[in-house]
Amino acid sequence: MPAPTKGRIGVLLVNLGTPDSPQTSDVRRYLNEFLTDGRVVDMPAAIRYPLFQGLVVPLRAPKSAKIYQQLWTERGSPLLYHGLDLQKLVQEQLGNDYLVAFGMRYQNPSIEKALAELRDAAVERIIVLPLFPQYAAASTGSVQEKVMDIVSKWWVVPSISFISTFANDPGFIATIVELGKQEMAKREYDHIVFSYHGIPERHVLKGSQNGYCKLGNCCNSYNKNNRYCYRAQCYETSRQVAAGLGLTPDQYTVSFQSRLQSRLRDPWLQPYTDEALKPFPAKGIKNVLAFSPAFVADCLETTIEVGEEFKELFEEAGGEHWQLVPSLNTHPTWVKAVVDMIHRN
Numbered sequence: 001m002p003a004p005t006k007g008r009i010g011v012l013l014v015n016l017g018t019p020d021s022p023q024t025s026d027v028r029r030y031l032n033e034f035l036t037d038g039r040v041v042d043m044p045a046a047i048r049y050p051l052f053q054g055l056v057v058p059l060r061a062p063k064s065a066k067i068y069q070q071l072w073t074e075r076g077s078p079l080l081y082h083g084l085d086l087q088k089l090v091q092e093q094l095g096n097d098y099l100v101a102f103g104m105r106y107q108n109p110s111i112e113k114a115l116a117e118l119r120d121a122a123v124e125r126i127i128v129l130p131l132f133p134q135y136a137a138a139s140t141g142s143v144q145e146k147v148m149d150i151v152s153k154w155w156v157v158p159s160i161s162f163i164s165t166f167a168n169d170p171g172f173i174a175t176i177v178e179l180g181k182q183e184m185a186k187r188e189y190d191h192i193v194f195s196y197h198g199i200p201e202r203h204v205l206k207g208s209q210n211g212y213c214k215l216g217n218c219c220n221s222y223n224k225n226n227r228y229c230y231r232a233q234c235y236e237t238s239r240q241v242a243a244g245l246g247l248t249p250d251q252y253t254v255s256f257q258s259r260l261q262s263r264l265r266d267p268w269l270q271p272y273t274d275e276a277l278k279p280f281p282a283k284g285i286k287n288v289l290a291f292s293p294a295f296v297a298d299c300l301e302t303t304i305e306v307g308e309e310f311k312e313l314f315e316e317a318g319g320e321h322w323q324l325v326p327s328l329n330t331h332p333t334w335v336k337a338v339v340d341m342i343h344r345n
């Protein structure tokens, strides 16, 4: 009997999500879905839903909508169109043996729709690449949970694998180094900042395997004990990029941004970027180059928070030049890095 012909391999690229439009109603819908995810806000559901849907989101949505209006382009949200462009380029390079779909964890295009495309094409197996370089239970973990939730309800459950972290992937690092070198060729910088999306310290401790991670020196090396520790991965990405740029440890700072202020005042990973940059000018650091290596595409957290808000804070503190390095977006080295990760999987 002839062996069945080989099927196509399904690839699912997933990013976090963005509102359908910058109107308050769409931002509210997005934030409601995002902030009631138990992996993002890890409170009991009986408190999380009324607190966030009833109080936090209604207050936050109009303010966030104004920021999204600043970010929005003719093509819509950068996180979305860069994702769709990446999908197209990766598909072209992988060729017809693969089918590449793109989905968002929150809002659209949904993961349900993207997975249905792969199922309808009868792919042989599925490789899922959450587009978060450093594993966090709130980002990568949430995508994994959602994908497993959906696929587990299919009558035929295909083989499925996840690329859970690429914090030190050579192609990922090489792209950031290339982008950094381009900026460093234009002018001299006194200092480099690697600003990562923050998470509550509690999330790091909850994810600590064998009690290894204690928010101390444990994260200073990246090893089999802290492979999925978000903080250790952020340091690892920074070390690798710094090595590629020929920086010594005193020439760069690793810090964390975007903390969700709450009355609970639970600590997030520190130092906080907005606080870390303020003393720079007084120390003679007047020109700063800032990287956002937790994001593979430009979004609110890079363009607005790092590119505009931190720049303003830095200048208010006496700084002269604050420059954001653009995200990887569809840089050819990054597209190839994604293709290589899929081939290796």
Ligand SMILES: C=CC1=C(C)c2cc3[nH]c(cc4nc(cc5[nH]c(cc1n2)c(C)c5CCC(=O)O)C(CCC(=O)O)=C4C)c(C)c3C=C
Binding pocket: 016, 017, 018, 019, 039, 040, 041, 060, 064, 077, 079, 132, 136, 138, 139, 197, 198, 199, 200, 258, 260, 294, 295, 298, 299, 300, 301
């Ligand atoms: C890099 C991966 C991300 C992690 C980890 C993460 C954790 C996390 N985020 C929030 C709260 C918010 N994040 C928001 C925006 C946002 N977050 C990520 C990525 C990670 N978040 C991205 C790519 C974006 C940008 C989306 C875009 O449309 O451009 C927002 C919304 C913006 C706002 O209203 O200010 C919130 C809120 C928490 C609480 C958290 C971990 C616990």
Ligand SMILES: [Fe+2]
Binding pocket: 197, 258
């Ligand atoms: Fe976030």
Ligand SMILES: [Fe+2]
Binding pocket: 212, 213, 214, 215, 218, 219, 226, 229, 231, 232
């Ligand atoms: Fe750690």
